[in-house]
Amino acid sequence: MGFILRLLVNALALYLLTQVYSGVFFAGGTGVGSILIAALVMGIVNALIRPVLLLLSLPLTILTLGLFTLVVNGVVLLLVAAVTALDTAGFGAAIVGALILTIISWLLDSLVGVLGLDGKRD
Template identity: 80%
Template sequence: MGFIIRLLVNALALYLLTRVYVGVSFAPGADLVGILIAAFVMGIVNALVRPVLLLLSLPINLLTLGLFTLVVNGVVLYLVAAVTSLNVSGFGAAIIGALILTVISWVLDAIVGALGLDGTRD
């Protein structure tokens, strides 16, 4: 059940990102299935590719005091856009979109946690 809720939260966050920021959008005619596929691919890339990218960029990440993580998140969003119906205007738009997506996901996670839908018990 937690996987489905996490998938729906990611899909909602991606959808809200496309409504808030014009640099990231879905292809014309993209439906709910396209949004869910993009959220699923985002979860897979975050689980498999992002840790490798963070490990490889560890020296520069230490030099920039963690700010290079924003670039890694932009790369992840750009990769997801390359294989799904998500469109990103450019690499700068991917970095800004990843930053906004992080904030939106954080707020949605807080709401899901406050409602008790995250699967944790008191």
């Protein structure tokens, strides 16, 4: 999937998250540009910081049979909220928001694949 398409899918997923879950929201008067910036920051944090967090939390992740990954995803969402127009109602809301965001992103990725927009051929 191309970079621009991935950015747009992430931006749409973040926007849909704020529409279906009140614990994660954008600041008032936020435009499309702010949503795209939040999606770009989310991609950068997922690429650079999330792997380090997962490595450092590996013992807890093993101990909890992978459930601690939800906490790491919540921390990533909190980090994105700290530097963009995205905001959360707290740590618990960030964890729930990260779980919902994962489901929304998965559904959107599946839709992009079914529609053939990802450039892959059968």
